[in-house]
Amino acid sequence: MITVTGLTKRYGPTTAVDGLSFEVRPGLVTGFLGPNGAGKSTTLRMILGLDAPTGGSALVDGAPYTTLGRPLHRVGALLDATAVHGGRSGRRHLAALARSNGIGRARVTEVLAEVGLADAAGKRAGAYSLGMKQRLGIAAALLGDPSVLIFDEPVNGLDPEGVRWIRLLLRRLAAEGRTVLVSSHLMSEMEHTADHLIVIGRGRLLADCGMAEFVARGGEGVVRVRTPDAAALRRALLAAGAAVGAEDGEVLDVSGLGAPRIADIALAEGIALHELTDRSATLEDVFMELTAEAGDHRAAGGALPGKRS
Numbered sequence: 001m002i003t004v005t006g007l008t009k010r011y012g013p014t015t016a017v018d019g020l021s022f023e024v025r026p027g028l029v030t031g032f033l034g035p036n037g038a039g040k041s042t043t044l045r046m047i048l049g050l051d052a053p054t055g056g057s058a059l060v061d062g063a064p065y066t067t068l069g070r071p072l073h074r075v076g077a078l079l080d081a082t083a084v085h086g087g088r089s090g091r092r093h094l095a096a097l098a099r100s101n102g103i104g105r106a107r108v109t110e111v112l113a114e115v116g117l118a119d120a121a122g123k124r125a126g127a128y129s130l131g132m133k134q135r136l137g138i139a140a141a142l143l144g145d146p147s148v149l150i151f152d153e154p155v156n157g158l159d160p161e162g163v164r165w166i167r168l169l170l171r172r173l174a175a176e177g178r179t180v181l182v183s184s185h186l187m188s189e190m191e192h193t194a195d196h197l198i199v200i201g202r203g204r205l206l207a208d209c210g211m212a213e214f215v216a217r218g219g220e221g222v223v224r225v226r227t228p229d230a231a232a233l234r235r236a237l238l239a240a241g242a243a244v245g246a247e248d249g250e251v252l253d254v255s256g257l258g259a260p261r262i263a264d265i266a267l268a269e270g271i272a273l274h275e276l277t278d279r280s281a282t283l284e285d286v287f288m289e290l291t292a293e294a295g296d297h298r299a300a301g302g303a304l305p306g307k308r309s
């Protein structure tokens, strides 16, 4: 469990984190989202005792990270996967970490296998691809079998197979009852991975709720229907109480009725459907709207990487 209370960090005139309070609970993947410069990394660094708060507190299982005995057994973190000693092999990197934390060598072999690096363990980490470095960083996070895991942008730069691997890993770690906090800019990926969301903007809390609840803020869904008989279907849907946007050739945008009901009405009227697509709001839609409302010009400009078109 991570408990952040009134957490504040100022760098000179810049307030990076501004009175932030939230809890991260076990058994869930919690997504930590915010536009560039929102204060995510600064918050994670304070949770991990790498930066001292200007005010407030960040506790792991009720205590500041810096006071935890054998911290690798309590918290595992991946902050910057490229920050490894390039001249050492993956195995030696992990062995050094294990030794300084009183962890046996057998565990090194175990985590190397778990992240799929068993075959590359003897190679210089400096020669690893970004994906392999991410895996090595994750192996280090898992080394002490911690109950709390923190990952900052774990899928950055990974290929689709690597992204999928991380998604399944995060889900498994949460299913094992661990506390999993993960930051990412990849909204479509987060939508598949996180159960709960903490969204910040300009260092302040914008949302702390379940994924479904957050996405539902996008309002009523719209169903796109394509049919060669748009005029007749439009009449039938209006009669059934739907709101139907202006006809555009064969395409109708329908709200107020779900896709199954629209299909039933079309069937009853003997009208063929060539497309029936649920176009409800996505996580990205709601995120962009929320962060734009909060006055973050970068989010409003739509310049986030990983944007789904």
Ligand SMILES: Nc1ncnc2c1ncn2[C@@H]1O[C@H](COP(=O)(O)OP(=O)(O)OP(=O)(O)O)[C@@H](O)[C@H]1O
Binding pocket: 011, 014, 015, 016, 034, 035, 036, 037, 038, 039, 040, 041, 042, 043
């Ligand atoms: N060491 C530092 N000295 C001065 N300012 C800093 C420092 N670290 C962060 N900041 C500032 O604090 C703010 C928050 O930065 P932070 O890196 O925490 O945001 P972030 O949400 O992680 O952004 P990104 O998504 O771009 O990684 C930014 O305005 C940043 O410039």
